[in-house]
Amino acid sequence: MQIKFLGTGGAFEPTYGNSAAIIEFQGKNLLLDAGFTVYPKLVELNLWQQLDYILLTHLHNDHCGSLANILLHCVFHGQGKRPVILYQTEDFKQQIVDFLNFQLKDATLYTEFKPFTELTGLIYLDTYGRHSIEFQTYSFILEENGKRLVYSGDLGDSKFLFDYLGTLPELATTVYHDVSFNPENKGHAFYTALRPYQNKYPIFGYHCDPTQQPADNTIPLVYQQPGLCYSY
Ligand SMILES: [Zn+2]
Numbered sequence: 358m359q360i361k362f363l364g365t366g367g368a369f370e371p372t373y374g375n376s377a378a379i380i381e382f383q384g385k386n387l388l389l390d391a392g393f394t395v396y397p398k399l400v401e402l403n404l405w406q407q408l409d410y411i412l413l414t415h416l417h418n419d420h421c422g423s424l425a426n427i428l429l430h431c432v433f434h435g436q437g438k439r440p441v442i443l444y445q446t447e448d449f450k451q452q453i454v455d456f457l458n459f460q461l462k463d464a465t466l467y468t469e470f471k472p473f474t475e476l477t478g479l480i481y482l483d484t485y486g487r488h489s490i491e492f493q494t495y496s497f498i499l500e501e502n503g504k505r506l507v508y509s510g511d512l513g514d515s516k517f518l519f520d521y522l523g524t525l526p527e528l529a530t531t532v533y534h535d536v537s538f539n540p541e542n543k544g545h546a547f548y549t550a551l552r553p554y555q556n557k558y559p560i561f562g563y564h565c566d567p568t569q570q571p572a573d574n575t576i577p578l579v580y581q582q583p584g585l586c587y588s589y
């Protein structure tokens with residue numbers, strides 16, 4: 358299980374790319390999120406044809422803004438092969454379809470939908486309303502070969518995620534969590550809120566501008582880990 362980030366910035370930090378990653382899981386390549394900087398990055402790195410599945414944490418533009426383009430590119434340049442979107446629930450699948458149909462008229466011509474249960478060891482945590490009021494969001498948890506990888510998505514209420522992790526069987530766990538350095542920003546985990554969990558899990562922060570981190574930040578940033586992200 359290998360994760361590599363295509364971008365580690367927030368919605369307003371295109372310099373660092375929208376937060377998104379490719380995870381090698383069970384011999385397949387999973388694209389986590391498809392924000393507006395992701396399509397050009399996939400083309401630049403020539404990675405688009407290696408994608409087996411696309412997963413979305415939520416439908417904010419920095420997480421799905423180039424999804425339609427990615428699908429079109431794959432179908433037009435990949436011998437008509439439609440990328441597979443793994444969906445968490447029927448409701449969320451319908452939200453994705455509605456979103457895509459504005460741009461594609463009939464999304465099913467360009468993508469195939471399969472449920473999350475397609476892959477064993479892939480779990481989602483419903484984080485509805487915990488990033489943005491009355492807005493559907495999810496965290497992802499992937500387990501393979503005695504290891505667990507946690508991807509928070511956008512989540513202000515990190516306690517909710519860590520409480521849930523505490524109910525799971527012990528497993529070598531690494532957490533990738535969005536992080537904010539602005540206490541006014543309630544949509545993401547403030548860096549000091551993640552600190553108490555660092556003695557239990559290795560935690561890496563993303564969805565931020567690394568130049569804004571305060572001197573007392575203890576959360577290592579994905580952006581600063583060689584090997585964890587494609588260069589930006
Ligand atoms: Zn975001």
Ligand SMILES: [Zn+2]
Pocket residue numbers: 415417488511
């Ligand atoms: Zn968001």
